[in-house]
Amino acid sequence: MLLRTRPAIRSSEITDKKLYLRRREFIQAAAVTAVGAAAGTLGVPQADAAPSWPRVKVPNFAKSPYGADEKPNAYQDATTYNNFYEFGVEKEDPSNNAGPLKTKPWTVKVDGLVDKPADYQLEDFIKPYALEERIYRMRCVERWSMVIPWIGFPLASLLKTVQPAPTAKFVEFTTLFNPQQMPGQRRDVLRWPYVEGLRLDEAMHPLAILAVGLYGEYLPNQNGAPIRLVVPWKYGFKGIKSIVRIRLTDRQPMNSWQLSAPSEYGFYSNVNPSVDHPRWSQARERRIGEFFMRPTLVFNGYGDQVASLYAGMDLKKNY
């Protein structure tokens, strides 16, 4: 048995008595509060406060078999935790600042190497296509992920309508530029307007959609209203929001994040657990709402459908 012996000098005799007492109180108070904080954050769900944006149901859309096995994140998660630098760089900025964005009327310009270039009013742009729900995993390059039930239509359907010229090899998308309504654009955090791109065969893939809604409702502004791209096997920033222009081209577009930090973000940006971001590992991700991180899946788990697009390519070099 071990008996603890008293030390010959008690620490209270070394340190000045008053200071010692205060120090002890301090440590006690600090310890209690720290433990409280840690316990408190685990397991408390986010408050479901009434949102400040209008919520309008999408009248007609088909349920689709995609992703029916995944449990979607809370509506609150998907609509208050956003990267949309046009409204500020903090995650809560878009849901706080995107209210003034005017999405009616909205024009989408389709031009470049197409047989039928046109400026479309949004309603006419969407009308020809049957809307369907797609429940997709969304993996952000920042190591978090969500599952979101989008409503939209395949990008391929649109491309078939506008008929790319034989020389077209890439599709370039551009976000609205309007610093008045998008306060984040008043500072040069990124080169505005935001630009993204896909190779034409990627854009034609049936998993790539143009989304107009989520959770059965039209997109709130912070999620990229009125129309945005969703490419579930790529990092979230490829999903360009509030699109005003779709241009077909024979040159690989320079996307905004690549322009900002070419050693960290490439053109392809396929989800890939074995290619680290220079500043963090991409091997795992935190699904929003969970504590333990999940292993990240190559092509975000959509490899069976999309891996053939990249046959023979070095995905470490083409990150």
Place this chain on the structure above:
Amino acid sequence: MKPTVLAAGLLPLLVLIWRAFNAALGANPLLEITHETGDWTLRFIVITLAITPVRRLTGWHALIRFRRMMGLYAFFYGSLHFLIYVIADRFAGLDFRDGIWAWSTARGLVASIWEDVYKRPYITVGFIGLAAMAPLAVTSTTGWIRRLGGRNWNRLHRLIYATAVAGVIHYWWLVKADILHPAIYASLVALLLGFRAFRT
């Protein structure tokens, strides 16, 4: 006065706790706590560094009584910041080959922290910043001032300059595109260190 300031230093933590229990930390609460504790570490470092210049400029010498407390709070929030990182960023990302309660978990955790500190420059710099504060916290007692002698003690405690610089670099390297906040802290730290360099 001193108890009031002491209590005030705990306010950021109390606010965090309040937010935690009221589900007001957003969708990613663990990262939010990481950011808040990181911010407060840097703020307390800036406050600590500001005390001497403010005393000189205003003649309000009683301020010196709070310098040690501010420094200890910097270390306190820095330790919380590190602890949250260890739990939420490292522990939560282990693979638990043999279940959670296994030696391999402990070994994996140490290896995972070490790998990150070794491999990611912004983590390396943060770690150096925190490590530099540890001897200052230990020797913050009156007993240690006596033992070391005022001159040596003062010399040792200049390590806080290294922490301030490390903290700014850490922040600068971790932001994705917007360097506004790290740039503000960089100017503050440059100003406060510059004051020391140029006064004779």
